[in-house]
Amino acid sequence: MAEFMPPSSEQEFHANFAQLKPRMNNTEALYESSRCLFCFDAPCIKACPTGIDIPQFIRQINTGNVTGAALTIYEANYFGNACGKVCPTEVLCEGACVYNLQEVKPIEIGRLQSFATRQVIESHKYLFEPGQANGRKVAIIGAGPAGISCACELRALGYEVDIFEAKSQPSGLTVHGVAPYKITNEEVLAEMEYLQTQFGYRVQYNSPICSRPDLLALEEAYDAIFLGIGLGKTNALLLPGEERENCVGAVEFIEQLRREHHQILVGRKVIVLGGGNTAMDAASESARLGAEDVILAYRRSKEDMGAYDFEYDLAKSVGVKGLFNVAPVEIVGNGRVEGVKFIRTATVDGQVQAVPGSEFVEPCDMVIKATGQAKQTTFLSLILGLQLDSKGRIVADTHTYQTTNPQYFASGDALNGGAEVVNAAAEAKVAARGIHHYLSAR
Amino acid sequence: MPDLSINFAGIKSPNPFWLASAPPTNSGYQVMKAFDAGWGGAVWKTLGVPVVNVSSRYGGVNYRDKRLIGFNNIELISDRPLVDNLREIEEVKKHFPHHAVIASLMVQSREEWHQIVRDVTNAGSDGIELNFGCPHGMCERGMGSAVGQEPDVLRTIVEWVMEVAQIPVIVKLTPNISDITEPARAAREGGADAISLINTIQSIVGVDLDLFAPYPIVDGKGTNGGYCGPAVKPIALNMVKNCAQDPHVQLPISGIGGIENWRDAVEHILLGASSVQICTAAMHFGFGIIREMTAGLEQYMTDKGFHTIYDMVGKALPNVKHWEDLNLKYKVTANIHEDKCIGCQLCYTACEDGAHQAIALREGTRVPEIIEENCVGCNLCSLVCPVENCITMDRTDDGTEHLTWKERTLAGTIPTDFNDERAGGLHHWVPEPTAALGKEKHKTLPGKARQLGHPAPTITDLLRKE
Structure with missing residues (x-):
């Protein structure tokens, strides 16, 4: 007898895939936030690729300023709730918590982060708005963590942003590739809607960009193009019988x-x-x-x-x-x-x-x-002057994430070869600043 | 097995733990339940002309996730007819002849005092406590702390009581006064047998940020209440000590204020109390806390070899001195035990911002380092350190020298003018003021700025530049 019975309903599915980091209630959040030591130059901040000011938002939760906590989180990372739930916190912020050295349970930073962000998402408490329009346009290919994060930052800076997404939903692997016990579809999509409502970027779903003419059209219509395309299909094993059903x-x-x-x-x-x-x-x-x-x-x-x-x-x-x-x-x-x-x-x-x-x-x-995902080298070869490294990753300036074709910028898995949602969110923000720097100088 | 029993100014009790006059002693039911649970005595909820109370009577102070580290109330004395209370006192004494029942009283005229003292004595009370401490409501009517704050009035009323008292009389003092020993002396002069302190401290425990009204809120309004609970213990201990050390007081002291476990009780006792009274802790956790208190007290007495409570009453008093009698030659220095350090750097930032810049950070490790020559031995780092025994304050003088401020004053070696060469901090190194500017900014900036470089432009900055 297996550990789990095959789920036959949505309810049974959710029972089998119960959330690993369930939502905290107010009391739990109060207790947990009370434990934070408020370290000086806190190691958790340094362990976070987006550098969220963790002791600050925990203190804000503790003092009843949950909206302020959410702002602290979102200012550093637009995937605030998603990262709280899907980040490998054990090796990032929570792994860096000084309590580990005392053999005391580290602060549940991820769950506290989700506690704060879900509250503003669900109460429709908006924290951001687009910057004053600057008349420039940026196209983003891929509505994953990189693309959406880049869009938010660019909108805040006053750019017009169009995202082209091959699939019918935003957030990329957050909704398509993360294990269901880490995050539910509903909460991923709620956060995406929360961001889009505030920043007002446009997303064209079911709109894959896959040909040279597609790219040419973007190159002509937009001042810059951001590649948040992630990786492709699972690598073939090239074994006999690989084509068999199942x-x-x-x-x-x-x-x-x-x-x-x-x-x-x-x-x-x-x-x-x-x-x-x-x-x-x-x-x-x-x-x-x-x-x-x-x-x-x-x-x-x-x-x-x-x-x-x-x-x-x-x-x-x-x-x-x-x-x-x-x-x-x-x-x-x-x-x-x-x-x-x-x-x-x-x-x-x-x-x-x-x-x-x-x-x-x-x-x-x-x-x-589960033998790795292929790089999208065929598609990338359609971009003139775009260099890839020996592993098929896009080559870019590490301060701006500008590629070797100056009109193109990139972040996320296509650039780093495959990492976490939080890495894409962090890089995309830097890329947005890179785009801003590039276009402001022109 | 140590003997926990006491004879407090003639009031006998199987242990020194009494319930203070407050809601837990409002009825015979509660007092019997408490005695059943193991309490040694109870000071009945104050009797007088019955009052009418408001609804919404208590307010709390929480610290982070800990509830009620402070507590206040705007409840008045007993709102039950005197006859009911007297009947129940009689009943309690029938069931518990060896436990202490003390009647707390608050009335106005000499006749009323005479009458009520006789009434509670006839009901079988073992003693009387005069409530000269209540700092809310009753004081507006010229009773409670209004009496405790006027030593002459207090003395007069004690004299009235002593005219008819056949059982021991305790005077309960208010802390809402600049020198607690003045009313304590007046109590003695009036002939009281003992004092108890402290009553609650006049307080506002908090303000509702939405309703703009103080807690507890009564129909949108509030008033000052009486503050108690764990947070008031340090104030109570100091006042107990002041009365215990005063040569003109010399009365048994019942210690009250912030007691919720055996340690708190022992502290009161070591500073001169020979019975202790508890209210807030019983209101918070119920009468069951008595088991921990008696067990802890017994264990402590066994460990220390104390046979009776009186072996320890006032034992810390000889070590409580005036500041001028402290040894200026004594020197401790902080010592960080690296093997225990978890690298939170709270000691660093505390010393850097709140003390004497005597802790440094080093490259490649999060374990801070004490700069011994800057350390004044203030204890701050060891107090903020979250790890037990990670920072110890180690003695660095050789213990052979002893010199006090008083001795220096007599010897004429104290600083006397503003720029005196003998200033204690004259040779202490302090950084140049401008060294503070931008110091470690990269470690204190918000996360976003760290991520995007320093100085990180905000979106507003970027937009302004254009």
Whole structure:
């Protein structure tokens, strides 16, 4: 018997995917905020990529100025609620809390952050407005954390902003790619609406920019173009049998899960390939969807996994089992997936080597590949003069995030190769200032 | 097993913990329940001509997530007919003959005083407490603290009471006065057997920011109340000490003010109290707190080898001196124990902004460093440090020298003019005033500014530039 029964209703889905960082009530927020020491030159601020003045907003919550707390947060990070819930706070602000050194539970900064921001979102308490129009226009490609953050900052500076989004909803991976137990669709979209209402940028949904003519039109109509395009589909493994039914990419699986909730079908026995945070999410999610067995297969050892320890612990806590030092060689089956043929591996001088003759087949009826997302190099090659580094990342000035084509700026996964929502939010703000600097000087 | 019993000016009690005259002693029901729970005595809610009270009577002071570190009330004396109270006193004494029931009284004329003293004595009270302390409502009518603030009036009323009193009389003093020993002396001169202090402090505990009215709010208005609770203990301790040390008072003292656990009680006792009274803590947590208080007191007495309460009454008094008698040669210096430090740097900012700039930060570590030559040994860093024993104040003089201000005054070596060479801080290093400008700005700027560089232009700045 698996830990979770397959959810058959929205209610059961939400029970299986209960929020890891549930909303605080007023009393809890008072107690938790009371514990903050108000460190000098606080380590939590330095650990936050957006540099939120954390002791300040915690003190504001403590003194009953929740609106002020939300302003402190949003001034530094437009994805205030989203980051409170989806940030790996264990390795960022909360990981830096001095209480850790005293073996005392660190302040629950993420939950306090969401406490403050959700209050202003839900009460429609608006904190910002667009700056005086300066007559300049910026196009933003992608309504993810980078694109939306850049739009907010540019609107505050008086720019006209149009966002072109391929999908039908804003926030990118926040709504499509984050595990449902980290944040709900409703609260993501509520924050997006909260921002758009205040800043008044325009978003054109279902409007992918994918051709040279599309780009030319933008280049002519806009003073600058911001690339917040993120990454592409899951990398192909190039293994025999990869095309079999029920062998899916993790990004695609999670996106479908976020969209369809309990209506998604998961296998009874699922093998997740990969050792990163997305692999942990996909494995946890499979288990919470009622899969009887979930195996996380990784080609190196447990210690070598790229995932945060707490993410692996979370997966283990819902019954996921690890299978280490194995490399997939074939997806076996007959039309549908019936198993994965692995070969055992050994790491010699840092190199993964197959152990000859050690092949075995692990039966399963679903394979989820969490082996990284492809860069959108084909699309990026359509932009004249745009340089990419050897890993396919956009090359840009680190102070302005201006690319090698001066009309283009970039932030987020397409620039950093794949990081957190908070990194995109931080970079996009710098990029917006870069755009402002560039256009003001012209 | 130490003996907790007391004989306070002739009032016997199985332990020194009495409920103070207040709402918890409003009825025989409550007093019996308290005695059942383990309280040694109770001072009955003040009796007099019954009053009429308002609705909305208490206000609280919270500190962060802690409720009621301070408390105030605008309730008056008993609003129940005297006859009901007397009947219940009699009943309580029948059930608890060995517990102390003290009747608190507040009336006006000599005749009234004579009458009520006789009444409560006949009801079986073990003692009488004269309420000369209530600082709200009753004082507007010339009673309570209005009496406590006029030593001559106080003395006269005590004399009236003593004319008929057959049982011990305690005078309860108000702290709303500049020198508590004046009414204490008047009480003795009037013939009182003991004093109790402090009554509540005249206060406004807070103002409603939306209604623009003080708490507690009665139909949009409020009035000053009487302040009590843990926050008033330091004021009470000082006044208890003042009375205990005064050679013209020399009366048993019942200590009141901010007592909610055994430690608070012991502090009162060490400064001269031989019984203690508790109200707010019982109102907050109920009568059950008595178990912790008696257990803690017993344990402390056992650990210290005290057999009776009287082994410890006033034990700290010889060490409470005037400032001029303190040793100017004594020197302590802060010492940060690196292994315990968690790097919050509260000590740094406290010393830097609030004391003597005697703590420095170092590159590559969050553990601050004491600049010994600047440290005046003020304790501030050790007080703000959140980690137990992380900052200790270590003695640095060799203990051989002893010199007080008084001795220096006699020897003529104290500073006497404005720019005297003997100024204590003459050779203390202080930074140049302008060194403050912009200091560590990068560490105190709001987060957004850190992220976008220093000095970080705000959006308003950027727009203004254009």
